[in-house]
Amino acid sequence: xxxxxxxxxxxxxxxxxxxxxxxxxxxxxxxxxxxxxxxxxxxxxxxxxxxxxxxxxxxxxxxxxxxxxxxxxxxxxxxxxxxxxxxxxxxxxxxxxxxxxxxxxxxxxxxxxxxxxxxxxxxxxxxxxxxxxxxxxxxxxxxxxxxxxxxxxxxxxxxxxxxxxxxxxxxxxxxxxxxxxxxxxxxxxxxxxxxxxxxxxxxxxxxxxxxxxxxxxxxxxxxxxx
Amino acid sequence: xxxxxxxxxxxxxxxxxxxxxxxxxxxxxxxxxxxxxxxxxxxxxxxxxxxxxxxxxxxxxxxxxxxxxxxxxxxxxxxxxxxxxxxxxxxxxxxxxxxxxxxxxxxxxxxxxxxxxxxxxxxxxxxxxxxxxxxxxxxxxxxxxxxxxxxxxxxxxxxxxxxxxxxxxxxxxxxxxxxxxxxxxxxxxxxxxxxxxxxxxxxxxxxxxxxxxxxxxxxxxxxxxxxxxxxxxxxxxxxxxxxxxxxxxxxxxxxxxxxxxxxxxxxxxxxxxxxxxxxxxxxxxxxxxxxxxxxxxxxxxxxxxxxxxxxxxxxxxxxxxxxxxxxxxxxxxxxxxxxxxxxxxxxxxxxxxxxxxxxxxxxxxxxxxxxxxxxxxxxxxxxxxxxxxxxxxxxxxx
Numbered sequence: 001x002x003x004x005x006x007x008x009x010x011x012x013x014x015x016x017x018x019x020x021x022x023x024x025x026x027x028x029x030x031x032x033x034x035x036x037x038x039x040x041x042x043x044x045x046x047x048x049x050x051x052x053x054x055x056x057x058x059x060x061x062x063x064x065x066x067x068x069x070x071x072x073x074x075x076x077x078x079x080x081x082x083x084x085x086x087x088x089x090x091x092x093x094x095x096x097x098x099x100x101x102x103x104x105x106x107x108x109x110x111x112x113x114x115x116x117x118x119x120x121x122x123x124x125x126x127x128x129x130x131x132x133x134x135x136x137x138x139x140x141x142x143x144x145x146x147x148x149x150x151x152x153x154x155x156x157x158x159x160x161x162x163x164x165x166x167x168x169x170x171x172x173x174x175x176x177x178x179x180x181x182x183x184x185x186x187x188x189x190x191x192x193x194x195x196x197x198x199x200x201x202x203x204x205x206x207x208x209x210x211x212x213x214x215x216x217x218x219x220x221x222x223x224x225x226x
Numbered sequence: 227x228x229x230x231x232x233x234x235x236x237x238x239x240x241x242x243x244x245x246x247x248x249x250x251x252x253x254x255x256x257x258x259x260x261x262x263x264x265x266x267x268x269x270x271x272x273x274x275x276x277x278x279x280x281x282x283x284x285x286x287x288x289x290x291x292x293x294x295x296x297x298x299x300x301x302x303x304x305x306x307x308x309x310x311x312x313x314x315x316x317x318x319x320x321x322x323x324x325x326x327x328x329x330x331x332x333x334x335x336x337x338x339x340x341x342x343x344x345x346x347x348x349x350x351x352x353x354x355x356x357x358x359x360x361x362x363x364x365x366x367x368x369x370x371x372x373x374x375x376x377x378x379x380x381x382x383x384x385x386x387x388x389x390x391x392x393x394x395x396x397x398x399x400x401x402x403x404x405x406x407x408x409x410x411x412x413x414x415x416x417x418x419x420x421x422x423x424x425x426x427x428x429x430x431x432x433x434x435x436x437x438x439x440x441x442x443x444x445x446x447x448x449x450x451x452x453x454x455x456x457x458x459x460x461x462x463x464x465x466x467x468x469x470x471x472x473x474x475x476x477x478x479x480x481x482x483x484x485x486x487x488x489x490x491x492x493x494x495x496x497x498x499x500x501x502x503x504x505x506x507x508x509x510x511x512x513x514x515x516x517x518x519x520x521x522x523x524x525x526x527x528x529x530x531x532x533x534x535x536x537x538x539x540x541x542x543x544x545x546x547x548x549x550x551x552x553x554x555x556x557x558x559x560x561x562x563x564x565x566x567x568x569x570x571x572x573x574x575x576x577x578x579x580x581x582x583x584x585x586x587x588x589x590x591x592x593x594x595x596x597x598x599x600x601x602x603x604x605x606x607x608x609x610x611x612x613x614x615x616x617x618x619x620x621x622x623x624x
Contacts, residue, residue, distance in 0.1 A: 018530070041530050044512045046505040073494040081498050085467035088233065092465070093494050 010166050013051070014147075017042050024185045027122050032176045032183045037147055039075040039118040052165065053082035056116065056144040059163040063141050065089050066111030069132065071101050071125045075118045079146065083116060094129065101128040112141045119147040120164075121175060123157065130158060151175050232269040234261060235471075236276050247281045254289030261294070272298070273306040350399075357382065358390040365400060365415040372412045429476045433572070433591050436463050445610040449618045450550035453603040456595045457615060458573050460544035464495045473572065473590070474502030477542065480588050481568040486537035487512040489559070491551060492528075493617070495544050499572075503542055516558055518618055525554040527562075538565040546571045546589065547597065549580040551618070556582070 577594035
């Protein structure tokens with residue numbers, strides 16, 4: 001009972017702040033999608049950051065953690081900073097240069113490491129960060145994620161303990177691999193010759209919200225009153 | 227952190243309401259419940275951090291602090307509390323404030339065990355004479371002292387000092403030690419030394435401690451075109467969440483009145499700094515960031531952020547050298563039509579040359595470094611390689 005309630009409330013935070021942007025986007029060269037969720041709009045209010053970070057903290061609270069690592073410098077940092085405060089751990093931001101995450105040679109990370117990101121889509125950046133497990137004296141305790149839109153099965157692919165707050169599954173417009181199937185959005189935009197735009201009307205967001213309501217949004221490991 | 231020390235930040239534990247005002251009785255009872263879940267049998271020292279709190283009422287103390295003290299009186303060695311200096315002074319002066327009740331309560335039982343910091347020094351409640359507090363202050367400043375040194379510095383009879391010291395040793399606040407030859411005996415601040423990282427530092431102190439790791443020597447070119455022989459960056463400070471939280475509270479105290487949003491650039495250090503100050507100002511303040519547009523040299527807001535015309539903003543940044551970036555943010559705010567409450571930075575390296583004249587400008591720590599104009603750089607003439615650090619937000623492209 002609690003799980004469903006909290007899932008709805010987290011979803012209200014996402015939709016209420018108009019953070020869903022509809023359009024035609026591409027992540028990597030051959031992955032396309034219909035909408036993205038801009039978390040930096042959600043996190044402009046500090047109390048939203050706290051509610052999310054508290055939920056992630058609860059799922060790892062029994063572990064002892066020495067350092068927190070994020071690959072995201074914009075909103076992942078805010079989550080990491082709030083969670084690091086609760087664990088009394090320092091944080092480390094990995095820079096991204098030309099699409100590749102740069103792990104500097106003099107990086108001094110030891111002990112139990114928790115990796116935190118605001119969202120996962122193609123899982124490309126996470127795969128690069130998880131190479132930290134090859135470092136001596138480091139142990140990756142887990143991965144905490146706010147919005148999970150991952151294409152495949154996370155636990156099969158990465159084999160690390162993993163917890164997300166909201167996961168979007170069974171959505172046909174979620175993320176389309178254009179190598180395997182044809183992207184319907186590409187055709188639409190070619191016919192009507194609409195420029196690819198990031199701005200959206202409010203009506204469209206309402207439509208999208210109604211469509212997304214039918215999907216099963218799983219909410220995992222959350223028992224926080226928001 | 228050591229296992230027997232439990233550190234609790236009060237701002238983490240209250241989420242629903244505003245944690246800066248601890249006023250009502252149910253709040254205190256709820257807090258006590260949550261704290262009970264955290265405390266285990268192995269924790270000998272409990273420290274509560276009230277740093278974010280700006281007001282404490284008597285009803286809160288009756289419902290939270292006094293029962294807590296009664297419960298853990300014999301089980302724990304120390305319960306420490308970290309409070310702002312202003313609050314501490316208020317509670318000392320006013321009878322209504324409630325901390326006097328604790329003092330009287332402890333005096334009846336003759337068991338001192340509360341530590342409350344006053345800037346950078348612990349203070350014990352519940353002692354009949356003030357002498358042992360003065361001894362604690364001495365030991366806090368100098369790590370170990372002999373018996374004669376204490377007597378000479380205080381100018382008091384040795385028998386009185388001996389009595390005060392024995393009370394402190396009984397309660398395990400300090401302990402006696404000797405050199406390897408057993409020739410000299412001296413006193414050490416034992417438990418207090420363990421607490422030292424958690425309790426009682428001013429922000430200027432904290433910044434000074436971390437200063438060495440925040441400076442790089444070399445030859446640098448800043449985005450304004452100026453050459454510099456030292457590079458300050460606040461990344462080592464901001465990597466530690468505890469310190470950043472306190473910096474945010476400090477900035478909110480300086481310039482936090484009537485602020486609707488806090489703005490800074492898109493580098494991770496500045497994003498966190500803006501977020502922490504907005505958190506400390508109030509629940510409704512936004513934290514925004516801007517970046518350099520890819521076509522012009524203007525600064526632009528993030529696409530879906532917006533600023534109301536009637537709102538007031540506060541500019542926050544980590545380092546000011548020539549004021550190049552701050553001027554661009556001010557330009558953005560003027561274009562949007564919002565009011566500007568002021569500008570605040572952690573480091574001000576201009577040596578007082580930068581003013582931003584109609585607006586208020588404050589900084590936490592000041593310093594001066596050598597600044598060379600582009601044609602006249604001394605380091606360029608020596609053929610030292612120039613390094614361009616990524617300071618502008620446009621450099622941090624996804």
